[in-house]
Amino acid sequence: MAVRMFDGAIPNRRIELETVRRRLLLTAFLALIALLVLALRYAWLQLVEEEAHRARAENNRLRFQPLPPPRGLIYDRRGRLLADNTLAYRLEIIPERVPDLERTLAELRSFLPIGEEEIERFRHERALRRAFQSVPILFRLSEEEVAAFAVRRHRLPGVELVPYLTRNYPYGATLSHAVGYVGRIDERDLERLDRRRYIASTHVGKAGLERHYEDWLHGETGYERVEVNAVGRILRVLERRPAVPGRSLVLSLDAALQEAAVAAFAGARGAAIALDPRSGEVLLLLSLPGYDPNDFVRGMRVGEYRRLLEHPDRPLYNRAVQGLYEPGSTIKPFLALAALAHGMRDPSRRYLSTGEFRLPGQSQGYRDWRKGGHGWVDMNDAIAESVNSYFYALASDLGIDRMSDYLGRFGFGQPTGIDVPGESAGVLPSRAWKRERSREPWYPGETVIAGIGQGYWQVTPIQLAHATALLAARGQGFRPHLVRSHRDAFGRGERVAAEPWPSWDIDENDWRVVAEGMVAVVHGPRGTARAIAAELPFRVAGKTGTAQRVRSPRREEERRDMPERLRHNALFVAFAPAERPEIALAVLVEAGESGARAAAPVAREILRAWWDLRER
Amino acid sequence: MKGAPLSALMPILASSLRLGRLDPGVLILCLSIATIGLVILNSASEGNDGLVLRQASRLAIGFLALWVCAQIPPSWLERFAPHLYLLSLFPLVLVLLVGEGRGAERWLDLGLLRFQPSELAKFTVPLACAWLLARAGIPPGWGALLGCFAMILPPVLMIQLQPDLGTAILVGLAGLAVVFLAGLSWRRILLLAALGLAAIPASWPFLHEYQKMRIRTLFAPDADPLGHGWNTIQALTAVGSGGLTGKGFGQGTQAHLAFLPEHTTDFAFAVLAEEFGFVGVALSLLLYFALGLRILWLAMGAPSPFGRLLVGALGVSFLLHVSVNAAMVAGLIPVVGVPMPLLSYGGTIAVTMMASFGVAMSLSVRARRPRVP
Numbered sequence: 001m002a003v004r005m006f007d008g009a010i011p012n013r014r015i016e017l018e019t020v021r022r023r024l025l026l027t028a029f030l031a032l033i034a035l036l037v038l039a040l041r042y043a044w045l046q047l048v049e050e051e052a053h054r055a056r057a058e059n060n061r062l063r064f065q066p067l068p069p070p071r072g073l074i075y076d077r078r079g080r081l082l083a084d085n086t087l088a089y090r091l092e093i094i095p096e097r098v099p100d101l102e103r104t105l106a107e108l109r110s111f112l113p114i115g116e117e118e119i120e121r122f123r124h125e126r127a128l129r130r131a132f133q134s135v136p137i138l139f140r141l142s143e144e145e146v147a148a149f150a151v152r153r154h155r156l157p158g159v160e161l162v163p164y165l166t167r168n169y170p171y172g173a174t175l176s177h178a179v180g181y182v183g184r185i186d187e188r189d190l191e192r193l194d195r196r197r198y199i200a201s202t203h204v205g206k207a208g209l210e211r212h213y214e215d216w217l218h219g220e221t222g223y224e225r226v227e228v229n230a231v232g233r234i235l236r237v238l239e240r241r242p243a244v245p246g247r248s249l250v251l252s253l254d255a256a257l258q259e260a261a262v263a264a265f266a267g268a269r270g271a272a273i274a275l276d277p278r279s280g281e282v283l284l285l286l287s288l289p290g291y292d293p294n295d296f297v298r299g300m301r302v303g304e305y306r307r308l309l310e311h312p313d314r315p316l317y318n319r320a321v322q323g324l325y326e327p328g329s330t331i332k333p334f335l336a337l338a339a340l341a342h343g344m345r346d347p348s349r350r351y352l353s354t355g356e357f358r359l360p361g362q363s364q365g366y367r368d369w370r371k372g373g374h375g376w377v378d379m380n381d382a383i384a385e386s387v388n389s390y391f392y393a394l395a396s397d398l399g400i401d402r403m404s405d406y407l408g409r410f411g412f413g414q415p416t417g418i419d420v421p422g423e424s425a426g427v428l429p430s431r432a433w434k435r436e437r438s439r440e441p442w443y444p445g446e447t448v449i450a451g452i453g454q455g456y457w458q459v460t461p462i463q464l465a466h467a468t469a470l471l472a473a474r475g476q477g478f479r480p481h482l483v484r485s486h487r488d489a490f491g492r493g494e495r496v497a498a499e500p501w502p503s504w505d506i507d508e509n510d511w512r513v514v515a516e517g518m519v520a521v522v523h524g525p526r527g528t529a530r531a532i533a534a535e536l537p538f539r540v541a542g543k544t545g546t547a548q549r550v551r552s553p554r555r556e557e558e559r560r561d562m563p564e565r566l567r568h569n570a571l572f573v574a575f576a577p578a579e580r581p582e583i584a585l586a587v588l589v590e591a592g593e594s595g596a597r598a599a600a601p602v603a604r605e606i607l608r609a610w611w612d613l614r615e616r
Numbered sequence: 617m618k619g620a621p622l623s624a625l626m627p628i629l630a631s632s633l634r635l636g637r638l639d640p641g642v643l644i645l646c647l648s649i650a651t652i653g654l655v656i657l658n659s660a661s662e663g664n665d666g667l668v669l670r671q672a673s674r675l676a677i678g679f680l681a682l683w684v685c686a687q688i689p690p691s692w693l694e695r696f697a698p699h700l701y702l703l704s705l706f707p708l709v710l711v712l713l714v715g716e717g718r719g720a721e722r723w724l725d726l727g728l729l730r731f732q733p734s735e736l737a738k739f740t741v742p743l744a745c746a747w748l749l750a751r752a753g754i755p756p757g758w759g760a761l762l763g764c765f766a767m768i769l770p771p772v773l774m775i776q777l778q779p780d781l782g783t784a785i786l787v788g789l790a791g792l793a794v795v796f797l798a799g800l801s802w803r804r805i806l807l808l809a810a811l812g813l814a815a816i817p818a819s820w821p822f823l824h825e826y827q828k829m830r831i832r833t834l835f836a837p838d839a840d841p842l843g844h845g846w847n848t849i850q851a852l853t854a855v856g857s858g859g860l861t862g863k864g865f866g867q868g869t870q871a872h873l874a875f876l877p878e879h880t881t882d883f884a885f886a887v888l889a890e891e892f893g894f895v896g897v898a899l900s901l902l903l904y905f906a907l908g909l910r911i912l913w914l915a916m917g918a919p920s921p922f923g924r925l926l927v928g929a930l931g932v933s934f935l936l937h938v939s940v941n942a943a944m945v946a947g948l949i950p951v952v953g954v955p956m957p958l959l960s961y962g963g964t965i966a967v968t969m970m971a972s973f974g975v976a977m978s979l980s981v982r983a984r985r986p987r988v989p
Contacts, residue, residue, distance in 0.1 A: 015754070016753075016754040016921055017921075019754055019798070019799030020754065020797055020798065020799060020915075020921070020924045021916055021924075022799075023796060023797045023798075023799055023928070024797060024912050024915055024916055024924075024928050027793075027796075027797070027912060027928065027931075027932055027935075028909055028912050031908055031909060031912070031935045031939075032905070034905075034935070035901060035902075035905045037948075038901060038939065038942045038946065039897075039898060041943070041946045041948060042855065042889065042894055042898070042942075042946060043894060045852065045855050045856040045946060046856055046858050046859055046860065046889065046894040046897065047860060047894055049856050050856055050857070050858075050859040050860075053852065053853050053854075053856025053857040054857040054859065056853045056856075057853050057857035057869055057870055057875075060853065060869070060873070060875050061869045061873055227873070228873070229873040229874045229875075235873070
């Protein structure tokens with residue numbers, strides 16, 4: 001037996017046995033308490049808190065996967081695709097599969113146009129996702145870029161070429177101001193959009209029809225209820241509601257006419273709008289210079305966008321609906337009609353144009369555009385030759401109130417309501433309008449210059465075209481609109497009913513006088529636009545106009561090329577064929593100097609193209 | 617299929633020559649729990665039959681070890697206790713030098729055999745303490761106490777260095793259990809407890825960062841829900857979503873969609889809780905505690921002081937494993953690497969735990985035949 005090496009109690013088998021047994025019993029008792037505590041804890045978790053944990057487990061497992069709807073397409077009146085969804089490729093990186101991200105990025109940048117901005121955006125988006133989720137780095141790779149990537153793919157694990165649908169505008173700048181564009185959804189868009197509807201969408205209509213008809217074009221987002229595992233990988237689809245494609249639009253525009261109009265402008269700045277006076281359908285809506293809407297879809301760099309925004313020619317500015325110009329002489333036919341309607345003029349009575357008009361008791365002289373005047377002229381001559389003094393007197397006799405009241409019916413001074421966003425209201429001179437802006441009373445001289453479309457006058461090209469269309473339709477016209485019909489993915493379509501413009505009766509004889517005056521502008525021996533008549537296969541009623549620019553120079557660099565910018569704007573309005581009008585047209589050539597020499601030839605080209613293209 | 621090796625083992629056990637040494641209570645409870653363990657593992661491993669088969673074969677080896685240990689004459693164990701203890705220290709030293717494992721170096725690869733030496737310590741440390749105290753007399757004095765600490769501390773420190781705090785604590789507690797059972801006076805227990813509590817803040821700097829994190833997580837699991845709080849939150853979600861009757865075998869979404877970490881090992885009990893609900897939890901806890909209490913009962917009946925102390929400590933150690941793991945899964949204590957015996961995937965613990973049951977059986981049998989000293 002071992003030597004007793006340790007202190008402690010003298011061994012006593014009985015005491016020892018009792019001690020250990022007491023402790024064993026105590027242990028057993030403690031164990032039962034532990035069992036009780038554990039049982040209570042599990043009962044609490046599983047019986048009392050069950051609902052909360054069950055919900056948490058479901059939340060873990062189920063995820064909604066939104067499905068983006070394909071955007072509706074946009075066609076012209078002949079079924080040409082103006083806005084298409086095309087297959088494109090984007091480059092995506094799955095961070096967890098890339099062994100060395102920096103080296104991969106450097107390698108990609110060596111043969112792809114990836115700038116600092118793309119890298120920055122990539123890093124930003126990467127921080128928002130988990131490592132197995134792919135992050136896009138470059139959109140819309142060209143075929144060459146796709147090929148360049150393909151041959152290097154083996155060296156770039158974790159980088160993937162992903163096909164997707166992207167918006168494509170085959171006509172580019174030709175239709176940019178009518179169709180508009182879609183762009184990446186930004187924070188401002190998020191404020192106005194229904195987030196749930198756009199949860200899967202990357203782009204939204206930002207301008208033109210794409211913006212105005214966003215609701216129809218977008219479609220309804222579908223979803224998949226999926227089961228995911230802890231790292232978020234989708235294991236199976238539990239439920240699926242497919243996305244509803246957006247409605248497609250069919251426009252009244254004719255892309256070929258649009259292209260012809262671009263050619264007719266031959267590089268000049270300006271705008272042209274053509275309407276069908278019988279329906280208010282817009283056949284042509286052009287603002288030059290345009291821009292390539294595809295750049296917006298792809299996403300522009302900051303510098304690129306700023307260059308576009310600050311370009312002196314202002315390509316982003318939609319002159320057709322936003323641009324404000326003095327109407328100049330194009331207003332004269334409307335004034336003539338106003339005077340006839342109020343019985344203020346006998347069309348055949350002759351007035352003497354001496355080259356200057358004076359209000360009784362005033363020394364201020366108002367000039368004719370031809371030195372020495374036009375001699376004795378009746379209303380037809382006055383319209384054809386654009387005799388200012390005739391209209392000074394006419395306006396003065398009519399008075400501002402009757403003038404603004406009657407011309408207001410043609411839509412001046414208010415938006416036409418065309419389905420292109422951003423329209424300006426313009427200014428229809430009136431006492432009320434001046435009262436709102438100035439303490440000065442209305443002066444008679446202001447009525448006089450309003451008679452030749454100057455002074456306070458401000459119109460948009462769409463207003464001019466619309467007024468001309470109303471004139472052509474003898475006061476029974478419609479609100480201008482670009483969309484003829486819309487249809488769903490199954491081709492079930494719906495025509496857009498033309499909305500009548502508040503109508504009034506124009507006396508047939510009055511109308512004939514004005515129309516014949518306008519025909520004489522083009523076809524008459526002394527018409528201001530007689531130079532274009534020779535090449536027209538049909539009779540056109542038109543009116544030239546030349547007006548100063550409304551806008552004064554804003555910046556120093558504009559001041560520098562002022563001579564060019566200060567030149568008068570050239571205008572031409574027309575409807576044709578004169579007897580049974582099917583088209584009403586307004587053409588504006590910025591800095592064109594002369595309506596007859598700059599705007600009328602453009603109008604002639606457009607009208608000829610329309611004649612060749614029109615549906616017979 | 618998974619029950620096959622077990623049922624194949626039954627006739628062998630039944631026909632064994634020394635059936636009398638086997639305690640039927642322990643055996644039946646052990647078999648039931650092992651069966652539950654294989655069912656849960658089968659679900660948790662998602663049809664990975666290899667995993668289940670490996671575990672089944674280890675359990676079979678465990679039963680073999682149980683049977684062999686039950687045959688060991690009680691006196692041999694006491695005689696060779698110091699040798700076994702010293703022998704078990706070598707692999708612990710070795711694992712610190714050449715070990716392998718996931719981040720923590722716990723395994724020792726002996727070619728054919730890959731095992732965790734720390735699991736051996738769970739048996740040899742109480743073995744050595746029981747040997748010492750049985751010799752030194754009961755209740756123990758200061759000298760014996762010091763001797764015990766001298767034997768408990770080296771393996772505990774080595775295991776903490778691996779680092780494996782959970783196992784280190786359990787090894788230490790297994791040794792202390794002997795001291796407790798030996799009747800250490802309450803005054804001394806209180807004194808030691810006070811010393812121990814005072815040592816906790818002092819030991820904080822010696823903890824590994826991940827261990828500190830786990831302790832912090834216990835008190836605020838939502839502070840870092842995707843990081844360190846993940847395990848605790850997902851385990852609670854798994855357990856709680858099981859409800860009364862559970863989601864059914866193989867239907868636990870937390871386990872099967874990999875939200876639940878370590879669902880075949882340390883958190884296997886959470887799989888049981890998720891798929892079989894409170895009913896399953898209550899039933900298995902009852903079986904576990906019945907088994908632990910049965911071993912304590914065997915300790916009561918052990919003929920020698922050494923036997924009583926060792927078997928009692930083994931019973932305490934088993935109950936501690938169960939309680940700590942169940943409490944960890946239920947978010948009552950920090951996440952520590954303590955497996956649920958016979959449920960968690962792992963070979964060494966299955967074998968050593970069953971071997972200790974065998975030892976318990978051997979030591980609790982009163983000598984029927986006179987043995988030649």
